[in-house]
Amino acid sequence: xxxxxxxxxxxxxxEGEDFTTYCNSSTTLSxxxxxxxxPGGHPVFLIQLVKSGEVKKQKRLTFQFGxxxxxxxxxxxxxxxxxxxxxxxxxxxxxxxxxxxTGTRLTIIP
Amino acid sequence: xxxITQSPKYLFRKEGQNVTLxxxxxxxxxxxxxxxxxxxxxxRLIYYSQIVNDFQxxxxxxGYSVSREKKExxxxxxxxxxxxxxxxxxxxxxFGLQETQYFGxxxxxxxx
Numbered sequence: 001x002x003x004x005x006x007x008x009x010x011x012x013x014x015e016g017e018d019f020t021t022y023c024n025s026s027t028t029l030s031x032x033x034x035x036x037x038x039p040g041g042h043p044v045f046l047i048q049l050v051k052s053g054e055v056k057k058q059k060r061l062t063f064q065f066g067x068x069x070x071x072x073x074x075x076x077x078x079x080x081x082x083x084x085x086x087x088x089x090x091x092x093x094x095x096x097x098x099x100x101x102t103g104t105r106l107t108i109i110p
Numbered sequence: 111x112x113x114i115t116q117s118p119k120y121l122f123r124k125e126g127q128n129v130t131l132x133x134x135x136x137x138x139x140x141x142x143x144x145x146x147x148x149x150x151x152x153x154r155l156i157y158y159s160q161i162v163n164d165f166q167x168x169x170x171x172x173g174y175s176v177s178r179e180k181k182e183x184x185x186x187x188x189x190x191x192x193x194x195x196x197x198x199x200x201x202x203x204x205f206g207l208q209e210t211q212y213f214g215x216x217x218x219x220x221x222x
Contacts, residue, residue: 033210042200042213097207102152
């Protein structure tokens with residue numbers, strides 16, 4: 001079946017360091033979405049990327065969609081304690097429901 | 111307020127019992143979903159429904175059942191056939207299957 005692989009599974013960073021999570025698909029995606037789940041909470045939509053090579057920014061968060069539309073990344077600059085949580089990507093293969101990645105759990109060391 | 115609600119927040123079940131988790135949305139979404147999340151793990155799709163009176167099995171449907179009699183409601187029953195039901199259950203909805211999903215606050219189920 002169609003899968004979206006997400007790495008790393010866990011990431012521990014010192015507060016102020018940068019953080020990146022990656023999503024990869026073996027087949028071309030129509031678009032990709034990113035969600036954040038705070039500890040004890042539920043996933044919340046962050047952004048959607050549609051175009052090849054697209055880059056979008058939300059304050060310290062930078063989202064990229066690969067040229068081949070098979071991979072995506074989320075980069076956080078200068079992490080803060082409020083960034084703690086699990087980040088999920090969700091791929092749209094154009095023919096069915098979204099496929100969620102396995103998530104990257106970010107913890108911040110103060 | 112528009113949104114998606116789940117009840118109860120916490121649910122305790124004795125072994126051998128069926129329990130039903132509620133999910134209601136007033137976002138006028140056609141599609142609804144149920145996910146299971148184990149501690150420190152990702153989201154696993156149990157069932158989803160694209161439209162009223164229709165639903166499809168997800169990746170881990172065994173031991174669960176659903177109904178979609180109304181657009182606003184998508185209850186999930188955890189049957190006694192589900193041998194390891196302790197988990198965090200999340201309901202979500204969207205306008206279409208490829209659209210942004212909006213999640214409810216979740217129900218934590220614990221088997222005693």
